[in-house]
Each structure stands twice: as C-alpha cells, then as structure tokens.
Amino acid sequence: MGLFGPSKPVWASKNETEALKAINEMTDKDVLVRASQESQHLRVRKAAVDKLVYIRKEEIRRLTDQAMLTYIAINDNISDFCAAAAYTLTDQVALAEVLKKAKFESVSCIAAYKLNDQSILESILKNKNTGQLALAASNRLEQLRTEETNAVTDQRKLADLAINGKDYTICKLAVEKLTDQEAFIDVAQNSQYGVLREIAINNLTDQKTLAEIAKNKNKSESERNAAFKNLTNQEILIDMVKNSSDIYVRLKAIEKLTDQKTLVYVLNNDNDEYILKRIIWKVADQEALANIVRNDKKDNWLRKTAIEKLTDQNVLVEIANSNDAAKYTFTYEEELRTGTGDDDFVYGHGTSTLDLREIARKRLSELKSY
Numbered sequence: 479m480g481l482f483g484p485s486k487p488v489w490a491s492k493n494e495t496e497a498l499k500a501i502n503e504m505t506d507k508d509v510l511v512r513a514s515q516e517s518q519h520l521r522v523r524k525a526a527v528d529k530l531v532y533i534r535k536e537e538i539r540r541l542t543d544q545a546m547l548t549y550i551a552i553n554d555n556i557s558d559f560c561a562a563a564a565y566t567l568t569d570q571v572a573l574a575e576v577l578k579k580a581k582f583e584s585v586s587c588i589a590a591y592k593l594n595d596q597s598i599l600e601s602i603l604k605n606k607n608t609g610q611l612a613l614a615a616s617n618r619l620e621q622l623r624t625e626e627t628n629a630v631t632d633q634r635k636l637a638d639l640a641i642n643g644k645d646y647t648i649c650k651l652a653v654e655k656l657t658d659q660e661a662f663i664d665v666a667q668n669s670q671y672g673v674l675r676e677i678a679i680n681n682l683t684d685q686k687t688l689a690e691i692a693k694n695k696n697k698s699e700s701e702r703n704a705a706f707k708n709l710t711n712q713e714i715l716i717d718m719v720k721n722s723s724d725i726y727v728r729l730k731a732i733e734k735l736t737d738q739k740t741l742v743y744v745l746n747n748d749n750d751e752y753i754l755k756r757i758i759w760k761v762a763d764q765e766a767l768a769n770i771v772r773n774d775k776k777d778n779w780l781r782k783t784a785i786e787k788l789t790d791q792n793v794l795v796e797i798a799n800s801n802d803a804a805k806y807t808f809t810y811e812e813e814l815r816t817g818t819g820d821d822d823f824v825y826g827h828g829t830s831t832l833d834l835r836e837i838a839r840k841r842l843s844e845l846k847s848y
Contacts (some may be wrong), residue, residue, distance in 0.1 A: 489513040494521060501525045507533060531558060538562040544569040547577060551589075557582045564588040574598050583594060587614035596622055623648045633658035640665045640674060653677050663687050672698055679704040685711040693718070693727055706730045716740045726754060732756050744768040756782050764790040771797060772835065778808045778832070785837045791845060797838040806834040 488500035488510070502511055507530060514526035539562055541547050551563035552575070564585050567573050570593065577589035577598070587610050593599060599622075625667040627648055630636055639652035641664065653674050656662055659682065666687070679701055682688055682818035691705040692698055709715065709731075713758055718731035719740060729752065735741060741761050746769070748754060758780060761767060770776055770784040771793070788794055800806055815827040 488525070489517060489522065492518070494519045497522045500526055504529065505533065519698055531556075532626070532688065534559060535562040539566050541566060544572050551576045551585055552579045555581075555674070557584060560585040561588055564592070567592065570594055583610055586611050589612040591618050593618060594622065596674075620645070620647055624651060626649045627655070630655070633646055633661045637661035638666045640678075641668050641670070646671060646674075649674055649679075656681070659684055664702075666691065672701065676701050676704050678746040680708070682708055685709060685714055687754055689714045692730065693724065695724065702726075703730075706734060709734060714739050719744055725750070728753055732760065734758055735760065738763055745770065749825075751780075755783070757786065761787065764793065766789060768793040771838075772805075774805045778810075778834070781834055782832070785834060785841055788838075788841060789845065791842060794838045794842045794845075798835050798842060800835055803833075803835075808832055808834075 487509070489497050489504070490513075491497045491500070497513075497517060500523060501510070501513060501522060504513075504526075504527070509558050509672045509774075510526045510530050510533075514523050514530065517523045518527065532668070534662050537564065538547070538550060538559060541563075544567060547563045547567045548569075551560050554560045554563070560580060560582055564573075564576055564580070565588055567576065567589070570733060573589045573593050576596060577586050577593065580586045580589065590599060590602070590611060591614055596619060599615045601617075603612060609743055623644065624647070627636075627639055627643075628651070629790060630652070631638065636652045636655050637658075637660075640656065640661075643649040643652060649669065649671060650673075651670075652656065652818060653665055656665065656678070658727075662678045662681050663684060666675050666682060669675045669678065679688070679691060682705070688705045688709045689711075692702050692709055694702070697705075715731045715735045716737060718727050719735060720743075721727050722731070728750075732741075732744075733756075738761070743755055745754060745761055745766060749755075754777065758767075758770070765790050767784040768790065771781050771788070773781075784796070785797065797806065809829050809831050811827055812830050814828050
C-alpha cells in the first residue's frame, strides 16, 4: 500500500523497460492475463501473451499422460500447443493417430518425424500426399532405413539390401558397406541401378566374372569399361584378342595385354586395320617391327608407325639407305584447306608423297640426339 493508496504493479509502470522486465520475471498466469489486457504499452501486452504461451507449452512438455497429449495435439486450436504435445508424445499408436487427425499439417509432420512404423509412413507416400507431410514421411523413412542398414554387418544381407532395397539411397549405402567378393558379384549382376552395378564392378577382383561383364553387350559401356579396368589375367585377355568377334572387346583387351608373343602374333596375322593400328604401339619386338616396315603389302601408315617405334639402328640404316624407292615410297590423297583453326574449310583434294626412308632418317636422328 502506498502513501496515497495502493501502489501500481511494476508491469503497469509507465516505464516500458521496467514493465517488460517484470513480465519476463513473472510466472503468475492470472497476472499475465491482466497485463496482456491492461498494459498501456503494446510491447508489454505482447510480451505477456508470449509468456503465457511459453508457460502453457512448458506445462504440456511436462505431461506424461499419453491420452491427454494426444487429445491436445489433435484438438487444441493453437498450433504451438498442438506441436508441443506432438513433440512430447512417445506412444507410437498415439503418434499414428495424431498424424492422421491433426488439424495442422505441421503437427502431422512432427508425428511423422517421430514414427517408427514404416508401413504408415509408406502409406502416406502411396496415397500421393504432397507438401510438408510427404516430405516429412519421406525423410523419416530414409532415416529409419539408414539406421537399419547401418546396423547390418552380414554381407549376404547387405547384398540383398543393395539389390532389393526400397530406394536408391539405401541400396547405395548397402553397397558401400560390402567387402565380400561374392556379394560384389551378386550386386554387379543383379542390381537395378547401373551406378551401383558399376561400384560393385570397381571392387571386383574375380577375373572370370570381370571377363563375363566385359564381354556382355547388354551391359552399359561404363560397366564394361570398369570390368576391363580390373581385368589383368593375361590368358583371358589373349583369348579375347584372338577369338572375340566384338571389336570393342578386342581393342579394350589390347590396352591391357602385355604378352609380347601374342601382340606380335596378332600384328602378323590380323587384317583388321583398327586392331593393327592399336596393337603396333604396344609391340616392342624389333624384328617384328622391321618385318612390318619391309613388307610393302602392309598398310603404309602402319609401316610408318613401325619405323617410329624402331630403336634398332641397323634396321633403320638399312631402310634409310635403300635404293628401292617403289618399296618405300607411296602417294596418298589429302584435303586441301584454306588454313588452320575454326574458320578453315576444305576447298579440294590433292596428292602427296611420303617416303618411308625419310621417316627412317628422321628416327635415326632422334635416337642419336638422346
């Protein structure tokens, strides 16, 4: 009681700062209601309302009665209170009910984030729900499936998840946990996702399986390339080069082939110009290269490449000093262009001459300069 009558409460002070401080320290809901209605300051009235909401939410969060929390989450008219109740719920049946019956989509989303029942979450997506609820259900499903997959260590189970998982993310996660070759083979052959098949192939060491994938025309080019990258068995590669009817297989096998005997055999006996032009760069046998140069029945550009591969200076001297111009000289047609660069164009064709003896002399000069 003041000297001249009852003193005003601090929240009713003309000083807005003092009134706000009083509201922040207050816990009496009845007084906060009065302040929200009677304060002369708008900010103070707003602060009182906010404090009332805060107190109410804290009361809800302290509840343990699942039935009461369910009722509030579904029936309260203030979304913040519904959300607080949904966050506090732990009962899975109750959360499923809130998800289906909540007035506010944000509250249904909270329930979805807390659900462990994947079938309910899947039903949301199957029913073509859109917006935030669908996103919440999708994210929660991914989280649950990721947790399940992370807990699996058995390689056969992981392979099954990699092949039959319900979405790409889970399949990929399972593949990344694989270490067993049999499991990798299973995924490489049966995964529905090309990217995951390729990951499995990149981890394969089984040469027989790699060869089967490399030769399979129904596989993508990236998968076949991955198989060839890990294919090192020379017997398998030799068989591919000699016997495959697939030019892709032969060319890729040549890239990995190191057996000089086979390389020379193919160089001497094959007629495919693509194979010969690819294989000659891998041949180191000087006699084989010399025989290609000396044989004027062979492709002249192949002969030129053979000279550029030669290191035997005696052979090079023999070719460079030869008087047989007909054997080592040939003409070829070339395009006549206006210049070089992006703006040039072909304006005709002409004939040029190439003397393999000159190529041999140039090669000799290169070797002497080393």
